[in-house]
Amino acid sequence: MSYVQRRRFLWVLFLIGIALIAIVANATTLARLQFYQLVQHSSAIARVRCLRADTRLDNGEIWTDTVFEVVQHDKGFLPPEIVVRMPGGKFQHLHSHVDGVPEFRPGEEVFLFLTGRPGRQFYIVGWTQGTFRIRKDMRTGMEAVTQDSADVPVFDPQTKDFTKTGVKDLRIDRFLEKLNKEIYRQSL
Amino acid sequence: MRDIIRKMAATGIALLYGLWSVVAAHGYSFNQIVPDVRQPASASGGSACPVPAHQLTAPGSIAVQWSTVLGTNPQTILTNDQTPTGSLNEIEAVIQQSRGVWTGVAATSLTTSSLGPLTRVASANICGSDGLNSICFDQPDMAFTPGVLAFTRVITADAIGIQLGSVVSSEVGQILDADIYFNPSDSSVTFATPAALSANPKSYDLESILTHELGHTLGFSHSAVWSAMMFPFAPAPGTFTGVRPTTQQPDAPLADDDRTGLRTLYSDPNDTTYVGSIQGHILPANPLSLPTAPPGVTGIFGAHVVAVDVSTGNVIAGTLGGWSCQAPGPAQFDGSYLLDHLLVGHTYSVYAEPLDGAVSPSDVTNALVTLCRNATTDPGWPPAQSCVVPPVNQQFTTRTRPAP
Numbered sequence: 001m002s003y004v005q006r007r008r009f010l011w012v013l014f015l016i017g018i019a020l021i022a023i024v025a026n027a028t029t030l031a032r033l034q035f036y037q038l039v040q041h042s043s044a045i046a047r048v049r050c051l052r053a054d055t056r057l058d059n060g061e062i063w064t065d066t067v068f069e070v071v072q073h074d075k076g077f078l079p080p081e082i083v084v085r086m087p088g089g090k091f092q093h094l095h096s097h098v099d100g101v102p103e104f105r106p107g108e109e110v111f112l113f114l115t116g117r118p119g120r121q122f123y124i125v126g127w128t129q130g131t132f133r134i135r136k137d138m139r140t141g142m143e144a145v146t147q148d149s150a151d152v153p154v155f156d157p158q159t160k161d162f163t164k165t166g167v168k169d170l171r172i173d174r175f176l177e178k179l180n181k182e183i184y185r186q187s188l
Numbered sequence: 189m190r191d192i193i194r195k196m197a198a199t200g201i202a203l204l205y206g207l208w209s210v211v212a213a214h215g216y217s218f219n220q221i222v223p224d225v226r227q228p229a230s231a232s233g234g235s236a237c238p239v240p241a242h243q244l245t246a247p248g249s250i251a252v253q254w255s256t257v258l259g260t261n262p263q264t265i266l267t268n269d270q271t272p273t274g275s276l277n278e279i280e281a282v283i284q285q286s287r288g289v290w291t292g293v294a295a296t297s298l299t300t301s302s303l304g305p306l307t308r309v310a311s312a313n314i315c316g317s318d319g320l321n322s323i324c325f326d327q328p329d330m331a332f333t334p335g336v337l338a339f340t341r342v343i344t345a346d347a348i349g350i351q352l353g354s355v356v357s358s359e360v361g362q363i364l365d366a367d368i369y370f371n372p373s374d375s376s377v378t379f380a381t382p383a384a385l386s387a388n389p390k391s392y393d394l395e396s397i398l399t400h401e402l403g404h405t406l407g408f409s410h411s412a413v414w415s416a417m418m419f420p421f422a423p424a425p426g427t428f429t430g431v432r433p434t435t436q437q438p439d440a441p442l443a444d445d446d447r448t449g450l451r452t453l454y455s456d457p458n459d460t461t462y463v464g465s466i467q468g469h470i471l472p473a474n475p476l477s478l479p480t481a482p483p484g485v486t487g488i489f490g491a492h493v494v495a496v497d498v499s500t501g502n503v504i505a506g507t508l509g510g511w512s513c514q515a516p517g518p519a520q521f522d523g524s525y526l527l528d529h530l531l532v533g534h535t536y537s538v539y540a541e542p543l544d545g546a547v548s549p550s551d552v553t554n555a556l557v558t559l560c561r562n563a564t565t566d567p568g569w570p571p572a573q574s575c576v577v578p579p580v581n582q583q584f585t586t587r588t589r590p591a592p
Contacts, residue, residue: 030337032335033335041334060317061316086331087330087341093350094345094346094350095346097241097342098331098339099219099340099404099409099410099420105579115333124333125333125334126336129335
């Protein structure tokens with residue numbers, strides 16, 4: 001087999017591999033949501049800053065309530081501080097964990113796509129899919145946004161192509177433009 | 189392979205060399221738990237080294253109950269046999285088959301005899317923190333938001349003698365309760381048994397999702413190996429993971445990475461074949477590139493270290509490296525990794541890559557953020573056994589050097 005043939009063969013193997021992977025379009029616990037669906041399912045979307053997290057026992061289950069300061073809200077009404085509840089946490093000697101649940105560090109800023117009502121806890125739509133982390137480039141000061149589930153390839157049967165529809169390293173102004181455009185489109 | 193070599197030859201240096209007498213980052217992404225060293229050593233073991241969450245494997249230890257109440261509006265579980273009895277039998281067969289996938293792995297202490305009875309309960313809401321492993325198909329939970337298909341809650345004890353329901357922990361890291369919840373209330377989501385899947389191509393394969401979730405009930409976190417059952421993303425509707433289990437090969441749906449992980453988590457003391465190990469450090473070429481906070485980080489944390497069988501090209505195991513621990517702890521973030529329980533007599537190539545592909549650090553949170561406890565997280569925690577988990581390092585590329 002010549003080098004060219006071998007290379008072609010490896011490419012075919014690679015593409016078959018990608019095909020096998022790309023049918024993996026949905027998280028174990030999560031069904032893939034497109035950006036417009038995330039917006040559609042969210043009662044509120046906001047840029048928030050993580051303040052602290054507390055663990056609570058409610059209805060016999062352990063939950064982590066993370067308190068966020070709302071920096072700016074793009075959809076829905078939110079008070080200055082919100083509580084976002086996720087399953088799992090540590091209570092006395094019991095450690096409850098659920099894989100795939102996003103965790104946050106104090107001081108971290110993220111965009112969250114939320115469901116819930118003010119006065120109660122909020123929940124993140126699609127867990128990692130509704131979590132968009134903000135990273136600041138220390139050299140330029142530019143901020144970029146990356147969705148926790150950004151890198152999962154999705155096969156589009158119409159175009160017969162593989163795309164990563166998640167948001168990754170998108171400049172924040174572009175992200176906000178995309179977000180506001182979708183919110184506006186859905187308001188029509 | 190050329191890409192791997194090119195990547196590995198890029199900018200950083202991965203120094204791969206042997207280590208002795210140090211327990212390195214065990215596991216292929218297991219849920220880790222730090223024993224509560226504020227308790228007497230008789231209850232905590234006295235060490236703040238993380239231990240993986242695990243089930244007991246004594247005969248009959250892992251019993252499971254499942255709720256025979258199925259959602260009808262919408263109907264979420266689709267079976268080939270439409271009769272009430274036949275439908276339940278078909279679902280139960282899937283549960284049995286999925287359990288058998290994990291006990292079918294050779295050279296582990298988790299065997300068919302480890303499984304307790306699989307019992308039916310005619311009540312919808314049997315999942316809860318009660319010390320009973322349960323599977324629920326029609327139990328609403330606040331954690332379900334749009335897009336969430338199923339999840340598993342695993343409750344682990346950080347000391348001996350902790351009671352949950354009627355279960356009392358006899359080991360640190362013992363799983364006291366593991367419940368699997370399927371979303372019962374999303375009209376757009378249905379699950380089909382293998383027999384019903386082809387007729388319902390828009391449904392999710394019940395067996396694939398259940399087998400993955402059962403992996404969580406055994407202590408697995410997610411794997412960054414794409415072919416692994418514990419890869420965090422399930423097959424698209426109408427498809428299933430790997431191949432179906434058979435009588436000859438009940439563990440057929442698993443990848444080698446799952447099997448190696450299971451052998452590490454539930455090692456068989458009598459095994460003499462899967463006893464090879466590869467360990468080393470991932471270190472930066474320039475130590476100044478390491479984070480200054482938290483202090484004490486001397487190696488790359490959170491690298492995905494993969495062993496490939498040279499003769500087959502198959503990924504045999506992948507682990508999340510970056511730490512080690514020696515009693516009395518705490519964990520040291522020195523770039524250590526350990527790939528354990530490899531088949532002896534084979535040659536492996538090892539590479540390290542940042543966790544920036546299809547799997548991100550958020551997919552394996554429980555394997556990474558639970559490695560440390562300190563006075564902030566746990567008042568009264570002894571300073572000498574405190575640590576802070578550094579952020580996952582995703583900003584490196586690697587090249588290899590032969591072992592000294």
